[in-house]
Amino acid sequence: MPLFWRIFLLNAVVLLAATTLLLLGPVTVSTPVLLTEAVILVSGLAVMLIANAFLLRFGLGPLGRLARSMATVDLLRPGPRPVAPGHGEIAELVTAFNAMIGRLEAERAASSGRALSAQEAERHRIAQELHDEIGQSLTAVLLDLKRVADQAPAPVREQLHDVQETTRASLDEIRRIARRLRPGVLEELGLTSSLKALTSEFTGPSMSVRHHIDAHLPPLDHDTELVVYRVAQESLTNAARHSGARAVDVTLKLTPAGVELSVRDDGHGIHGAPEGAGISGMRERALLIGADLTVGPGIGSGTEVRLVVPTHHGSH
Structure with a gap:
């Protein structure tokens, strides 16, 4: 009634x-x-x-x-309905x-999917232009500098060598940016190799990155592999820029819930800070493939980003 x-x-x-x-x-x-x-x-x-x-x-x-x-x-964090x-x-x-x-x-997932697809296409285009146009132009500049340095007097030759090294460093940086924009290794060698290359890229004097990847993982489709890669990339970028971490562990393993990616650092943690655009972007990517993303304190200290991708292999 x-x-x-x-x-x-x-x-x-x-x-x-x-x-x-x-x-x-x-x-x-x-x-x-x-x-x-x-x-x-x-x-x-x-x-x-x-x-x-x-x-x-x-x-x-x-x-x-x-x-x-x-x-x-919160549309980015689906929960139980009343x-x-x-x-x-x-x-x-x-x-x-x-x-x-x-x-x-459903509408947010569809619009996010279109936006992320457009973003990936734009990244692909920018990476291609960096590689084909700016990269080739700097390569030509290096060759010209070498030819001029070989014919220049000794005092000028030393200065030209310094310019060569600066140009070569700029070329390496452009190639690194292009690789981040378009992970070609992901398409060519798969998720495992691309994650290993990513950890090596972020390893440096101020931060070491270790990877722990299961040898036998179920096959994932291209969109899922791209989401896993982008989440790992964004997590490592946040750790390098904001956390003050000295060590980061990247783990990819098979669990009863599915394929799990974990990025854990020993930095100062998030301490209730509001989530930025990077974490929101990771949540949107996770929703597109039906994965579960959690961002919280790590074991002891630091921050842990955990992405669980459900698969029919997860229960085996």
């Missing part, structure tokens, strides 16, 4: 009973009101108020739970809210 009719009928029954008692019973109201009459009237009013409060408390309770769900819903109680209008409202959240999640 709808909440409106339940409240209406409850009040109608109470008022009908009171009217019947006044018309047919010996109950009267004197002037001035006697103590017993006042007790009867106050008791009847109290019964009606308690009954109304009880009905409204339990009838409107689901609305409070729905309001809390609406205040805490349960629709019964078959009344509140149940219809909860069902409509769940359907709306489902549509929003």
